[in-house]
Amino acid sequence: MKVNFPSRDVSYSYTMKELKNVAPTMLTTPLPWERKLIKYNGVYLYDLLNNQEIISKINYIEVSAANGYKAKITGDSLEKEAFFLAYQANGRDISIRKKGPILIISDLSKLSEEEMSEISLSYHLVWFATEITVYE
Secondary structure, eight states: OEEEEGGGTEEEEOOHHHHTTSSOEEEEEEETTEEEEEEEEEEEHHHHHHHHSOOOOOSEEEEEETTSOEEEEEHHHHHHSOOEEEEEETTEEOOGGGTOSOEEEOOOTTSOHHHHHTOOGGGOOBSSEEEEEEEO
8 A cells, every 4th residue: 555645755665464453443344245244354445644743733634546447535434434445354354255455444334225326426435445635
């Protein structure tokens, strides 16, 4: 995982081993493609961003995936939602077949079945995540 701060001309690269040592925690949630509750191990996005750089005001971040997909998450969304970088599901590393090795997710456990079926891009779910660029 690479984290870029273009306004500071700084980038950080994390191996999976290093990423697993940054404020590791757990989130239990279903996802649209797997409706059952799954225990994800990972790190909250806020904790990762503050690991090397003190963050004051974020305009937005862009999350890039290995398949070319990009998601833009506004600073307001970051303040309201606890985004999570998941690297393990139920104690096992997330394989590429399971949309890994890193997923950007949030807690969807409070959504109804109908809401889960109609989930929109506003939830900023990103699989195959490889890079985060922070625009301040």
